[in-house]
Amino acid sequence: MRSGTVSHGAQAAAARKRVRLKFWPRSPAFWFLFPAVAALAVIGIYPLLVALYNSVHQYRLADLEAGTPFVGLDNYLATFGDATFWQALGRTMLFLCMTLPIEIAVGLFAALMLHRPGLPWMRAAARVGLVVPMATTYAVVGLIGRLIFNRQFGVANYLLSFLGVQPLDWLGDPTLAYVSVMIMDVWQWTPFCALILLAGLTMVPKEAEEAARLETRKRLTILWHIERPYLLPGLTAILILRSADMLKMFDAVYTMTRGGPGAATEFISVYIERIGFRLFDQGLASAQAMLLLVLTIVLSRLYIRYIYREIA
């Protein structure tokens, strides 16, 4: 009887010890990941939870005397009924649909050029040069845009003058202002696409490429059948990251056009900033931001489902 009791007690103690060990794993992987996860929690998760909380409360910074009562889904309903919100979102989605394909196409072309053998010093210099636009701060990109597209002394009109084109009112015309923002975004982020796709191309086995070149001279055939599978993971990453970036694009647009002329370049983040930090309605702005987050997640899931493929 006594040995059975001891055995039972020992088993219980061992079980408790296993639970404690499970709670504090000794795995190095856990401890290596912990700082990053903790940082993410502080920088990402906590603000997200605060935004979620604000979105279901009335929270007007310039009218705090009215209190911050719980309003349920009122802010979300107000957003659904706000025509200006949907117009801004439509403008942003159009921007995404027009700009992203250009960035990917030009980026792929640049990656294919950089993947060719020969001229190693030139390829190295090009790779370094590609980093410069990406390293430029968003707000500075907008300011550079204001100078490039200035009607009087901008480089854009200067170059067009060689083609006999009269000076264009890039920043004063609604359509051209939209195109100007597109051009600056393509300038800044095409190198990002090029470098990601180049990384995918370097994973293609050389034997497969050489065998393919013996079979066909058509570059597109090699690209589609041999290189494409290696590009898809990078392409998915580009789509997710660039879509998220474009949906939250603010700095460059604001410094370049301030959302104008009229509302031509008032993208969704510019509009949300106006609600949150000019009208100071933090509750409504938080609800709008949450809807934008949902949209970003939906797009990401679609990209992963229909584009991403594991390399066999």
Added chain:
Amino acid sequence: MSKRFLQRNLAMVSAAAASFLVAAHANAWTLKEAAAPYSGTTIHAIFLDRPGYAAAEKLIPQFEKETGITIKWDVVPYESTRQKEVLNFVSGGAQDIVLVDVVWIGEFASNKWLVPIKKFTDDPKLADPALNLKGFFPILLDSFGTWDKVTYGLPFDNYSGLMFYNKCMLKDAGFSEPPKTWDDLLNVYAPKLTNASKNQYAFALQSRRGETQSADSFMRMLWPNGGSLLDAKFKSNLMSPQSQAGLEYRQKLMKYMPPGIVDFDHAEAVNALAQGQVAMITEWSAFYPTLTDSSKSKLGDCLGIATEPRGPAGLKPALGGFSLAVNAKSNAKKQAAAWLFIQWITSEQMAKPYLEAGGVPARTAVYQDPAVQQKYPFVKPMVESWQGGVPDYRPRFPEWPAISEIIGEWGTKMMLGNVSVKEGAQTIGSKMEAILKKAGYYDGKKPLLK
């Protein structure tokens, strides 16, 4: 005369002399003594990148030396200033001296973010006997620093809309003086001063979306024509014949302005005049130093300055400016230190040094000096503008920032031709009334203050 008589009179005379000396000592208020308890305090301010603030920055070392109070400042673009200040108020950010635009006073005062100056002017240790509030231009003290009959700030960076023009361009076109009326500008001057093939235009009206569109462009066209944004009951007055006439006038003026005018901010409009692209602008008086700086302007002796043109309703120039106030969230020591600086920089004693450093003081006395009038040609038209100006050129209630955003968007759409003047005015009117209704102006919850 008896000894007793002499002793009694001597005692009386001595007592009187002693009282006089005590009184004299008490009245000898000095900044140094007043600031002594706050020596070593550091206070924070927000400034703009404009001449008036650069002028203050030049004078601050003198204040710091005299008082031992250190002033630190951040230079922020105007479009970000209100945001930064409100976030400071709400989150307890480091800011003791508040920069208050004329259109923010209602919002800041209603939220109790500012300290009424009475707190300091009633304190003999902090109040300079020479403060002389009556020495300010009344329109400036009332508009920039006062809300609901309580004064919170003293006018610091003070503007009037003025007409700056290129005398040489006008002379070449056959004009010996600038237009006196908006009608003359459009119908007589503009056609002769515009030559698009030579990239020369008669006028530039800064109209970029933001406060520039609402204050400089939209509102400027209403008042001279007898129109206004709101009527006496705070309903939209934009559909009145006078307001519509003003806004239609602006559309007619578009063909005499440079292409892309809708994207012009102050820098672009001032530069257009400075570089000889346009003949006339109506801009804030604060840009006089820029237009006379030979490193930034080609004008030289060709620069002319006048009041803004008159409309059927007379001279109704743009009014704008900033007061300095004390942050109610700061501790008592920093509040006192901030007040001493504000009182000093806006004092009559500092008005001339501030003017000479590039600022525009709000004191009437400094502008009465003939030497000042001679040296600064913008003084005469500016004083004339302040004496006849519209105190509520823009409503100063807390709802103005939201209304300004609406005008910024739809005002630029009107100028671009995306909507007609009538449609734009109707849209602005309905959106504006929705905001005012929600705020409680139509059901008596809020007094009709602007």
